[in-house]
Amino acid sequence: MAELVLREDKDGWTVLTLNRPEKLNSLTVSLFKELRQHIIDLRDDDAVHCVVLRGAGKCFSAGHDLGDIAEGEDVPSAGWHSETLRLMEKLPKPVIAAVHGHCYTGALEVALAADFIVAADTARFGDTHAKWALTPVWGMSQRLPRRVGIATAKRLMFTADMIDADEAVRIGLAEYAVSLDQFDAEIEGLVARIIANSPFSHAANKQLLEATDMRPMDAGLQWEVMETAGIGPDMAERIAAFTKK
Known part of the structure; x- marks a missing residue:
């Protein structure tokens, strides 16, 4: 079975790639288990000075796998997804969410647990909890208003609107956006500037x-x-x- 989260170690930094491209990297318990183990492994890895979180294929992630939700997920414990993202958020090294394509709901909660988001110009963001009569339990209600302000968070959560990369930058959700053809080079350059420091x-x-x-x-x-x-x-x-x- 293919790994659901790939780890690629580079010179002083690591890329974690959500790896369900045939399902638009939708998030399952199995994928989160692999993500969690990578986070645990990275915490005390002194050779890694920065972590980049990406998605394979067409997008970062389309969000929580609705099929898994409908079937009833076998979650290890209450709050386990939120706890996993908190572990990532507290890694003692910079974590960058490099977002291209879809980044919806649960995927946005994952990206918000990084230190900041860099967006390709193809990125689209949204919180669709209300569309499906769901409420957030992975951190949306806490991290989104801290990032964009409570009024903007309410607007995004109430409307379930999708926003593009330029709007994400305007409201402070993403730090900046670059064209998709320059995305890889930009991320590598950004990481190089970060790991050059202490x-x-x-x-x-x-x-x-x-x-x-x-x-x-x-x-x-x-x-x-x-x-x-x-x-x-x-x-x-x-x-x-x-x-x-």
């Missing part, structure tokens, strides 16, 4: 941003000072390399 700082900054998100400014400033991770083990080497230029 993995210590990346891990510390993710933890700092997570801990202070939506706190009052004074509380966040106090946290930044008191809970600082300090100086990384690669600081001296990096400064020395710069001063020798």
